[in-house]
Amino acid sequence: xxxxxxxxxxxxxxxxxxxxxxxxxxxxxxxxxxxxxxxxxxxxxxxxxxxxxxxxxxxxxxxxxxxxxxxxxxxxxxxxxxxxxxxxxxxxxxxxxxxxxxxxxxxxxxxxxxxxxxxxxxxxxxxxxxxxxxxxxxxxxxxxxxxxxxxxxxxxxxxxxxxxxxxxxxxxxxxxxxxxxxxxxxxxxxxxxxxxxxxxxxxxxxxxxxxxxxxxxxxxxxxxxxxxxxxxxxxxxxxxxxxxxxxxxxxxxxxxxxxxxxxxxxxxxxxxxxxxxxxxxxxxxxxxxxxxxxxxxxxxxxxxxxxxxxxxxxxxxxxxxxxxxxxxxxxxxxxxxxxxxxxxxxxxxxxxxxxxxxxxxxxxxxxxxxxxxxxxxxxxxxxxxxxxxxxxxxxxxxxxxxxxxxxxxxxxxxxxxxxxxxxxxxxxxxxxxxxxxxxxxxxxxxxxxxxxxxxxxxxxxxxxx
Amino acid sequence: xxxxxxxxxxxxxxxxxxxxxxxxxxxxxxxxxxxxxxxxxxxxxxxxxxxxxxxxxxxxxxxxxxxxxxxxxxxxxxxxxxxxxxxxxxxxxxxxxxxxxxxxxxxxxxxxxxxxxxxxxxxxxxxxxxxxxxxxxxxxxxxxxxxxxxxxxxxxxxxxxxxxxxxxxxxxxxxxxxxxxxxxxxxxxxxxxxxxxxxxxxxxxxxxxxxxxxxxxxxxxxxxxxxxxxxxxxxxxxxxxxxxxxxxxxxxxxxxxxxxxxxxxxxxxxxxxxxxxxxxxxxxxxxxxxxxxxxxxxxxxxxxxxxxxxxxxxxxxxxxxxxxxxxxxxxxxxxxxxxxxxxxxxxxxxxxxxxxxxxxxxxxxxxxxxxxxxxxxxxxxxxxxxxxxxxxxxxxxxxxxxxxxxxxxxxxxxxxxxxxxxxxxxxxxxxxxxxxxxxxxxxxxxxxxxxxxxxxxxxxxxxxx
Numbered sequence: 001x002x003x004x005x006x007x008x009x010x011x012x013x014x015x016x017x018x019x020x021x022x023x024x025x026x027x028x029x030x031x032x033x034x035x036x037x038x039x040x041x042x043x044x045x046x047x048x049x050x051x052x053x054x055x056x057x058x059x060x061x062x063x064x065x066x067x068x069x070x071x072x073x074x075x076x077x078x079x080x081x082x083x084x085x086x087x088x089x090x091x092x093x094x095x096x097x098x099x100x101x102x103x104x105x106x107x108x109x110x111x112x113x114x115x116x117x118x119x120x121x122x123x124x125x126x127x128x129x130x131x132x133x134x135x136x137x138x139x140x141x142x143x144x145x146x147x148x149x150x151x152x153x154x155x156x157x158x159x160x161x162x163x164x165x166x167x168x169x170x171x172x173x174x175x176x177x178x179x180x181x182x183x184x185x186x187x188x189x190x191x192x193x194x195x196x197x198x199x200x201x202x203x204x205x206x207x208x209x210x211x212x213x214x215x216x217x218x219x220x221x222x223x224x225x226x227x228x229x230x231x232x233x234x235x236x237x238x239x240x241x242x243x244x245x246x247x248x249x250x251x252x253x254x255x256x257x258x259x260x261x262x263x264x265x266x267x268x269x270x271x272x273x274x275x276x277x278x279x280x281x282x283x284x285x286x287x288x289x290x291x292x293x294x295x296x297x298x299x300x301x302x303x304x305x306x307x308x309x310x311x312x313x314x315x316x317x318x319x320x321x322x323x324x325x326x327x328x329x330x331x332x333x334x335x336x337x338x339x340x341x342x343x344x345x346x347x348x349x350x351x352x353x354x355x356x357x358x359x360x361x362x363x364x365x366x367x368x369x370x371x372x373x374x375x376x377x378x379x380x381x382x383x384x385x386x387x388x389x390x391x392x393x394x395x396x397x398x399x400x401x402x403x404x405x406x407x408x409x410x411x412x413x414x415x416x417x418x419x420x421x422x423x424x425x426x427x428x429x430x431x432x433x434x435x436x437x438x439x440x441x442x443x444x445x446x447x448x449x450x451x452x453x454x455x456x457x458x459x460x461x462x463x464x465x
Numbered sequence: 466x467x468x469x470x471x472x473x474x475x476x477x478x479x480x481x482x483x484x485x486x487x488x489x490x491x492x493x494x495x496x497x498x499x500x501x502x503x504x505x506x507x508x509x510x511x512x513x514x515x516x517x518x519x520x521x522x523x524x525x526x527x528x529x530x531x532x533x534x535x536x537x538x539x540x541x542x543x544x545x546x547x548x549x550x551x552x553x554x555x556x557x558x559x560x561x562x563x564x565x566x567x568x569x570x571x572x573x574x575x576x577x578x579x580x581x582x583x584x585x586x587x588x589x590x591x592x593x594x595x596x597x598x599x600x601x602x603x604x605x606x607x608x609x610x611x612x613x614x615x616x617x618x619x620x621x622x623x624x625x626x627x628x629x630x631x632x633x634x635x636x637x638x639x640x641x642x643x644x645x646x647x648x649x650x651x652x653x654x655x656x657x658x659x660x661x662x663x664x665x666x667x668x669x670x671x672x673x674x675x676x677x678x679x680x681x682x683x684x685x686x687x688x689x690x691x692x693x694x695x696x697x698x699x700x701x702x703x704x705x706x707x708x709x710x711x712x713x714x715x716x717x718x719x720x721x722x723x724x725x726x727x728x729x730x731x732x733x734x735x736x737x738x739x740x741x742x743x744x745x746x747x748x749x750x751x752x753x754x755x756x757x758x759x760x761x762x763x764x765x766x767x768x769x770x771x772x773x774x775x776x777x778x779x780x781x782x783x784x785x786x787x788x789x790x791x792x793x794x795x796x797x798x799x800x801x802x803x804x805x806x807x808x809x810x811x812x813x814x815x816x817x818x819x820x821x822x823x824x825x826x827x828x829x830x831x832x833x834x835x836x837x838x839x840x841x842x843x844x845x846x847x848x849x850x851x852x853x854x855x856x857x858x859x860x861x862x863x864x865x866x867x868x869x870x871x872x873x874x875x876x877x878x879x880x881x882x883x884x885x886x887x888x889x890x891x892x893x894x895x896x897x898x899x900x901x902x903x904x905x906x907x908x909x910x911x912x913x914x915x916x917x918x919x920x921x922x923x924x925x926x927x928x929x930x
Binding site: 069070071073074075076116117119120121123124126130159160161162164168169170171174175177178181184 | 534535536538539540541579581582584585586588589591595624625626627629633634635636639640642643646649
């Protein structure tokens with residue numbers, strides 16, 4: 001180590017000590033176990049399946065929720081004769097997804113499992129003689145393939161029961177009675193979902209579950225009671241993860257896992273607040289990592305969560321998916337991709353193939369690093385194999401102890417000279433740093449600013465060609 | 466025959482001839498086959514069974530439809546473990562009922578059969594693992610015991626779907642879409658009911674089925690298409706029978722089977738119109754016989770169509786039921802009695818016993834006449850056994866050719882003198898005439914006024930002690 005480097009380190013240490021004097025390791029926000037698992041999973045799928053998959057029509061072409069709030073005329077069209085949730089989950093696994101979520105209900109209000117409190121469910125079908133349980137099949141397939149199962153519940157809309165943005169349509173005493181009934185029905189469904197299918201990884205309330213004080217069902221205590229290890233996403237009381245502000249499968253950089261409020265947006269998705277969702281707040285007191293979400297069929301003028309005819313060519317190409325991966329997982333955000341089985345009950349072959357390609361490409365690029373290290377100091381050196389060529393660096397904090405790094409730089413030892421090749425702010429669970437291809441014998445991570453002692457659990461270099 | 470009697474007859478004949486000159490036998494209103502069968506049946510049951518039978522609560526105590534339009538919180542309470550529709554129908558048969566109607570749906574909207582268009586049905590139940598079909602069981606029991614099955618459909622209210630007096634509660638496009646959906650759902654249910662269970666005797670729409678021009682489901686063409694021999698009761702387009710203006714199990718006298726409009730009340734149940742319902746209109750162009758309806762549990766301060774706890778003592782005593790019989794069947798009206806099985810699925814023992822007593826009492830009184838005749842003239846003599854004591858006379862027109870008699874008297878031959886013992890206006894299908902007990906050797910029916918040649922198919926005398 002030369003004098004220059006030594007001096008540099010001393011200055012960094014001094015700066016660091018000043019910073020941490022103001023904030024204790026004990027008080028910085030940290031993830032709970034479910035948040036930690038959710039971030040470590042990095043990628044998951046959300047399977048969308050509902051009545052209108054079977055009607056051969058296109059929706060949302062006019063924007064908004066379109067006519068999904070118009071009841072599907074004949075629910076008996078729901079007839080996935082070749083349903084095979086194993087095939088769904090194998091496809092998710094092959095993409096590298098670690099968890100999978102299923103829309104147990106969506107905007108129609110139709111339940112994919114045989115509810116005892118919502119008659120508008122698979123039990124009403126001729127399909128499988130009313131004995132089908134897609135949630136059950138789904139969870140079983142997840143467990144079979146080591147994928148963590150989660151459930152998505154749409155309670156904000158219900159085209160059948162007549163619920164519009166949480167409010168039962170209507171007026172007077174009649175409306176009031178039906179609202180009370182609906183809330184109880186929803187709470188019953190949440191209880192069923194939380195008690196019938198074992199431990200769940202995430203419960204995702206479509207558009208949030210509002211707030212009981214606003215007349216919405218009181219779902220939080222139910223999830224907390226029956227699924228204490230499940231990530232709760234979300235209502236106006238609590239968000240254990242937040243929406244990353246777009247459905248592009250990406251978040252902006254930096255994207256902090258902390259937030260100023262215990263809830264994420266409570267319906268506010270405009271202006272400054274959308275920026276807050278995208279970036280988070282490094283000074284926020286609440287741990288709330290960002291989700292990047294996008295439908296797989298979101299390419300070239302379409303953006304469709306549900307299977308619809310003729311969308312085969314709208315499956316994202318591999319390069320778009322890789323870009324998405326960099327700007328979600330690589331930006332400290334968990335990526336959730338929307339998949340949607342077709343009316344036969346299978347995920348379409350093209351989608352399955354693309355997912356496999358994607359998983360293989362991620363593995364090809366990042367499966368084995370050229371070199372890897374870790375460290376608990378403000379300067380960490382990564383020694384590279386002799387004159388290695390590299391163009392990707394991956395950094396990971398041990399976020400179980402919080403997000404500590406605020407500012408860092410990366411230097412490369414090229415021809416015996418340390419040269420800055422990248423800078424950054426947030427590392428969090430994962431930062432994928434793309435740099436121009438260089439030939440270097442070492443990489444140095446310098447943490448210029450942190451709220452507490454940095455805990456770098458992964459510092460790796462890759463050459464991607 | 467003495468001179469006086471001969472002259473009398475001549476005068477009657479002249480008067481009759483004058484009358485009939487104005488109206489042809491061809492143009493007077495006549496029943497269709499289903500109406501004729503319905504009137505000849507004389508007595509039927511309407512079984513009420515719905516979710517709230519199982520909740521142990523009392524309804525309608527505050528009057529009106531009470532909180533039956535408030536959804537029953539948990540539909541899984543519907544669990545008639547000992548359901549035995551054979552027991553129901555035997556009880557109906559023992560009372561002498563010739564047909565039985567079941568509320569396939571009532572105000573909750575819950576369907577007692579596994580509908581493919583209304584998920585709020587027995588298919589949603591844990592009971593019988595969702596495989597129950599009470600309508601199917603009911604119809605099978607009816608056929609087993611020779612009772613004609615009919616179905617009652619409540620479509621005016623639906624506490625679950627949110628329908629209030631035919632209108633889906635709500636506003637805007639959302640309401641409009643759900644109204645269209647509801648109407649189609651109802652039409653689907655009517656189609657199911659009309660096509661799944663063989664020939665039906667009557668379809669009874671709760672409170673009428675309104676009119677498609679008023680935005681209500683278009684049910685009439687469906688019934689006419691699939692059940693051409695079924696009595697349609699009723700909507701604002703057609704009533705093949707009419708409500709007799711009360712739920713007392715009686716109609717006023719006279720009660721004509723003809724009516725000025727093809728529909729009965731279209732929601733108008735006040736003032737003059739209620740009198741019209743009670744009496745009918747002898748000059749009405751439409752055949753529309755009157756129903757007398759009452760719940761069996763309507764005695765002593767209660768009037769309850771549905772089983773509720775503690776109503777055992779409100780079963781009508783036999784004398785009240787006999788009075789009802791006289792003032793319904795005996796007034797040319799079909800009597801329909803409300804029966805309601807309890808939460809076990811059986812008709813309560815006390816109700817069963819009373820029905821049997823009633824059937825036996827009707828049989829005891831009217832099973833075998835002292836004397837009987839018929840005739841197609843304006844004067845018909847009934848010769849009695851030597852010095853018979855009598856106190857009841859039953860008259861019946863052959864209503865297949867219309868209701869022709871407008872005014873009549875009954876004379877008794879007492880001590881060789883003809884003496885008027887009763888007068889009347891309407892005979893129709895049946896007139897039970899109660900007179901003081903007399904000892905007579907003959908009875909004479911004199912028809913003073915008729916619209917066409919009288920066709921008396923039954924003229925009988927009875928002694929009831």
